[in-house]
Amino acid sequence: MKYVEMSKQVLEHVGGVDNLNYVEHCATRLRLHYNNEKLINEEALKGIENTLGVIKKAGQVQIIIGPNVNEAYNDFLEVSGWKEGQNNEAGSAKEAEEPQKMSFMNYLNKFGNFMAAVFMPIVPALIAGGIILAVKNLLINYFGLDMESGTAVIIDAIFNAAFTFLPVYLGFTMARRLKMEPILGAVLGALLVSSNISGQEGLSFLGIGIPAVDYSTSVLPVMLGVGLMYFVDKFFKKVIPEIVIYFLKPLLTMIIVVPITLIVLGPIGTLLSDYVGSGITTLMSTIGGLAMPVFAVAYPYMVMFGLDKAIMPIGFNSVATIGYDPAIMVMGFISNLCIGGSALAAATSIKNDKAKKGMIVSSGVTALCGVTEPAFYGALITRPKILIGTAIGAASAGLVAGIFGLKSYIMGGTPGLFTAMFFIDNQGGLGNLFLAAIVGIVGVVVSYISCRIIISRTKSTEKAE
Structure with missing residues (x-):
């Protein structure tokens, strides 16, 4: 301990x-x-x-x-x-x-904190499922693994367990965050992805038709359903006698929430998901060369204020609807590598303090692997001029990523060198991975050189004064 x-x-x-x-x-x-x-x-x-x-x-x-x-x-x-x-x-x-007094930033922070509690617990499962699928595709395309072999079937099962049942996991974590019985949120998610409901035609409830929607890997439908469950649960807590609440509240809650979710909220959530996915695709395909540099430069400060958690659902939704994320994980990947490069530049400029130099080198390597807090708070934020170099590197790498359309096929985790396999496409193609490598090299090298130049000029100015 x-x-x-x-x-x-x-x-x-x-x-x-x-x-x-x-x-x-x-x-x-x-x-x-x-x-x-x-x-x-x-x-x-x-x-x-x-x-x-x-x-x-x-x-x-x-x-x-x-x-x-x-x-x-x-x-x-x-x-x-x-x-x-x-x-x-x-x-x-x-x-x-x-x-x-609540301001806009207070509400935004609360929203980001809420989303962190909902999405972060399921990230390890998504990382495991996504990376093992990438490994399977590599084995099939380049090492002769039979697609019908038991190995391939088991790998597919791991992937499907992580992604197909995403509504179950989201239902559980969101209900827990809203301080309800988490299992009820999981039950709602399991119902949505069940073979009797997901994608089935001709269903109805009390004569009201239920739209046929495929809920596997979806995000918004179960979140809207659990949101409704929160208010229904809260109401029944007030009106049901305590002696029967343990039995009656879950029953009445599900009887009300399930039909409304299937008839109204689920289809609306799916439609909104499609619009969001199409909007992001259009944005990145038209002005990605301008948008991604801005996103990459801003990302460290979004992490600082917790706003990165507020935009996580966009990335999850993109992967669920269009099969990849062209924005959230990409900007995080660029930003984290640039912070790592900047920290290494700061470390190599230290001559007389070996302990401090070693600490900053360690934090720089950690940032390259995706965890930036030690480098950002321990080495960079106290040297604000160095952050200019970080921004130059992020803008340069973001320009390359935006112009050539870098995509992440897995959403989750802390993007960095250890999550490079996120960029292998769903068929095992390596072209996007090579593009990610180029983007990463540009970000690290430009950040490192820019920061070293800034440090050198800062020291020269201080000597002159």
């Missing part, structure tokens, strides 16, 4: 477990939702060992851990005694909090 002492200190400086109303984590951050901001000691949190930084916003403290965040999360649960589904929102700490 490496993070036990860290967990004790974090718990102390966030006002104890009674000041928490939700605990979760994303790919690199432990996210603690609090009741009373006055009980948060942000300065003390910043000095805790085994943490890389602290961000406080929108009723939440984010402790930056890095790739081992799941271990830190489990240790924190053990130390704090927090249980999943626990709700302290009505505690005394809540009553002491003064109401805050």
Whole structure:
């Protein structure tokens, strides 16, 4: 339990477990939702060992851990005694909090935090399923693997388990985030992808026709359904007597939610998904050469403010509807590699402090692999001029990616060198992967050279003064 002492200190400086109303984590951050901001000691949190930084916003403290965040999360649960589904929102700490004026950024942050809680838990399954499909295609196309062999069948089964049942996973995580029984969200998702419902013609409920929709790998339909379930569940909690609520509430909730989802929300969600997918395809095919450089330059700051989580559903929806993501994962891939290149430039400019140099080199390599917080917060944000070089590299690589139409065929994870196989197309073709390699080289090299030039000129100016 490496993070036990860290967990004790974090718990102390966030006002104890009674000041928490939700605990979760994303790919690199432990996210603690609090009741009373006055009980948060942000300065003390910043000095805790085994943490890389602290961000406080929108009723939440984010402790930056890095790739081992799941271990830190489990240790924190053990130390704090927090249980999943626990709700302290009505505690005394809540009553002491003064109401805050909500701005647009507050709402945007809350939306991003919500999406992180819904999508991040399912990312490992998607990474495993997507990469193993890429491996299968490579084996079939270049190493003679028989498409009908047991190996190919099992690999396909792993892929389908990860992607076909996406509505089940989303239903579970979204219901859990909304503090309902998670299994009911999973049941709704399972119903949508069941062979009796998904894509079936001629269905009706009480004489009302149900549109035939293929819900496998879909995103919006189950999210709309669980959103409706939240309000229905909330209503029944108030009106059903406690003695029968355990049996009656789930039954009545599903009787109401399922027909409305199948008749109205599911088809609407599918239609919206198609429009979003078509819109992104049109955007990237027409002005991708202009849009992608801007996206890539802005991405590190979107991560800083948590806005990258708010746009994750766009990427998931693109993969589900058009088969690939031409924007979200691509801009993340470019940005992360450029941050890595910039950190390495900063490290190689250090001559007399070997320990500091080694630390920044390590953070740069980690950024190249997809986890940028150590490099961004530890090496770059304190040297704002270097970030100009990062932006130059990101714009250059983004221009290449936008003009030639780089695509990611898998959505999820922290894009970097370790997720390069995301760029192998669904038939195993390597052309897009070679384009990703060129884009990555441009980003790293241009960022590195630009940052070294900026560092050199900065030092020359300081000597002259």
